[in-house]
Amino acid sequence: MTTGEGFAPIEAKDMWAAYERKPASMKAKAAMRAKALAEVEELTFGEGTTKTSAVALVASRLEVSPRAINRWFAQVLGVAVSDRPAFLISDHKGGRPNIDVDPVAWRILKEDYLRREKPSFASCYRRLRTGYAKANGIPLPSAKTLHRRMVREVPKRSGWSRLASGEAGK
Numbered sequence: 001m002t003t004g005e006g007f008a009p010i011e012a013k014d015m016w017a018a019y020e021r022k023p024a025s026m027k028a029k030a031a032m033r034a035k036a037l038a039e040v041e042e043l044t045f046g047e048g049t050t051k052t053s054a055v056a057l058v059a060s061r062l063e064v065s066p067r068a069i070n071r072w073f074a075q076v077l078g079v080a081v082s083d084r085p086a087f088l089i090s091d092h093k094g095g096r097p098n099i100d101v102d103p104v105a106w107r108i109l110k111e112d113y114l115r116r117e118k119p120s121f122a123s124c125y126r127r128l129r130t131g132y133a134k135a136n137g138i139p140l141p142s143a144k145t146l147h148r149r150m151v152r153e154v155p156k157r158s159g160w161s162r163l164a165s166g167e168a169g170k
Contacts, residue, residue, distance in 0.1 A: 012079070015086035022089055030089040033072050036062055037084065040069065099145060102138045109146060110154065121147050 019027065036058050043054035052066075059066040076084045105128060112124040125143040133140050140146070 012083040012086060015083065019086040019089050026089055027085070030085040032062070033088040034076075034081075034084040036064075036069060037072055037076065038081070040073075098149070099141045101141065101146070101149070102133075102136075105132055105138055105140065108132055110150070113150065114154070121150070 019030070022030075039058050040051065040054045043049040043057065044051050049057075055066045055069045059069050072088055076087050079087050109124055109128050112119065112127060113121055122143060125140075125146060129140055132138065
């Protein structure tokens with residue numbers, strides 16, 4: 001298979017080598033995708049169903065979007081059916097690492113945001129940025145990043161749902 005004009009071909013053996021390094025859960029997902037494509041092809045070529053209808057039917061059964069199935073077809077264009085699982089395995093490597101935040105800045109932000117007066121997260125972030133962080137030359141991640149961390153790390157108290165309601169930046 002080639003990746004396009006001017007690019008070196010991607011060899012199936014290289015894809016299988018990468019496939020073998022992946023966890024079993026990712027291999028199972030790739031196998032499911034290959035099976036879904038085979039099912040669409042069977043419905044289309046074997047039973048005479050239109051490709052659009054076949055994709056919609058399989059997508060509904062698997063609870064994925066029809067667009068996902070069409071993307072999978074694009075990923076294996078020109079690939080032998082037997083090699084499809086190797087080309088359908090995800091390259092996703094997980095989320096971003098946590099960004100280090102100055103412990104004093106983090107404490108100031110939490111104390112400001114979690115006080116009884118319930119100020120907006122944006123106003124707390126602004127006070128932190130223009131006050132402590134600016135005065136001490138402390139770099140800060142974005143307000144959105146810090147709010148996600150707040151939601152993730154601060155335990156929800158009974159009757160208190162500011163974090164769960166997505167009040168970020170208001």
